[in-house]
Amino acid sequence: MDYDLPTLAEWFHGHYQPYIALGIRMGELAMQLLEAKRHELVIFTETGTRPTYSCMTDGLQLITGSTTGNGKLKVLEKGTLAATFLKDDRQLMIKAKDFKFDLDYIAKAEPEELFSWTWK
Numbered sequence: 001m002d003y004d005l006p007t008l009a010e011w012f013h014g015h016y017q018p019y020i021a022l023g024i025r026m027g028e029l030a031m032q033l034l035e036a037k038r039h040e041l042v043i044f045t046e047t048g049t050r051p052t053y054s055c056m057t058d059g060l061q062l063i064t065g066s067t068t069g070n071g072k073l074k075v076l077e078k079g080t081l082a083a084t085f086l087k088d089d090r091q092l093m094i095k096a097k098d099f100k101f102d103l104d105y106i107a108k109a110e111p112e113e114l115f116s117w118t119w120k
Contacts, residue, residue: 005063006103013058021106022081022114023059026094029111030085031064033092038065039072042086046078056081056096084120091120 005024010016030041043066047053057075060083066072081096094117099106106114 009059009062012062013055016103017052017055018101018103018106019052019055019081020059020062021103022096022099023056023061024063025059025106025109025111025114026056026083026096027060027063029115029117030083030092030094033117034085034087034090036064036085036087038063039070040087041066041072043073043083044076044086045073045083046076046080047083048077048079049075050079053079053081093118093120 006016009020009024013020030036034041041064043060043064045057045060047056057073061067061073068075083094085092085094094115096115097113099114
């Protein structure tokens with residue numbers, strides 16, 4: 001089965017919206033910077049479990065394959081659009097910047113426009 005990410009996100013989450021798109025973009029960036037494949041990252045997301053920020057977590061799960069079910073994604077109740085990604089002995093913290101709440105913008109913006117990141 002071939003699905004584009006918006007369709008898959010809608011199927012997985014129930015609808016496609018900016019926080020899910022943000023999670024997908026954040027996960028893609030983490031995988032690129034850490035040179036990781038699906039299921040290789042351990043993620044500590046700071047979104048908490050209450051929507052709408054928690055919707056970002058579904059985007060992270062969808063793109064990285066790190067899920068609460070496989071134990072590679074932990075949700076911290078901080079209420080921020082940030083996550084720490086671990087691979088081997090490397091740690092990367094990515095935080096969302098203020099962004100336009102617009103799906104087209106999130107899909108097309110350069111990573112530097114959406115996020116700041118630091119190595120730990």
